Amino acid sequence: MIAIxxxxxxxxxxxxxxxxxxxxxxxxxxxxxxxxxxxxxxxxVGHKTADSSFFGYKTHLAISDERIITAAVVTTGEKSDGNYLQELIEKSKVTGMEVETVTADTAYSGKNNLLYTKEQSIQLISKLNPMITQIGRANGKRI
Incomplete structure (x- = not known):
């Protein structure tokens, strides 16, 4: 059709x-x-946002302050980022890293990661996941 x-x-x-x-x-x-x-x-198929998708894989990385990769996990595109925080921290510890603080995006601030980092005395710096900040709210009202 294009050629015609x-x-x-x-x-x-x-x-x-x-x-x-x-x-x-x-x-x-x-x-x-x-x-x-x-x-x-x-x-x-994975999603970076609600409107953008990609087909392939994700690379989840732990990086030191010096920008050295201390751990990596490769998953298929649909996997949630936050599910790999504990594994990345543990792999980083095996390499000899002392993990005191983790800076991550919202995907890593789920309940399990908050509990894990608290138990491990690790400071997690991350914007809270909306699922956590919306607990106890219904129709925009605090209950």
Whole structure:
């Protein structure tokens, strides 16, 4: 279809047609790219935000203050980041790191991680997960 429209120069140069043709070309390219990725039977669809997804894997990293990687866990794309905090800390300890403070994003501030870091006397610096901050609220009202 793209080739047919591009061969009809009188049609292909119309602004409305040209715009829709570009959208179609992008969609075909994206589909081709996903078809190439989909041959990996272990990869999964993950989400960075509610609106953006990716197909593949995640690398969960622990990094020292000097920006040295002290631990890594690779998972399929759909795995939740927060589930790997304890493993990253334990792997870092095995390398000889003394873990006193962990700075992480919201995904790592779930209840299990808060309890674990408290038990281990580790300071967890992270914006609280909305699931925790919304406990005891119904329809925006404190109950």
């Amino acid at each position: 429209i591009e061969n009809k120069q009188q049609i292909a140069h119309l602004p409305a047609v040209k715009e829709k043709l570009n959208v179609l070309k992008e969609a075909v390219e994206d589909t081709q790219e996903h078809l190439n990725y989909s041959t990996d039977t272990d990869a999964r």
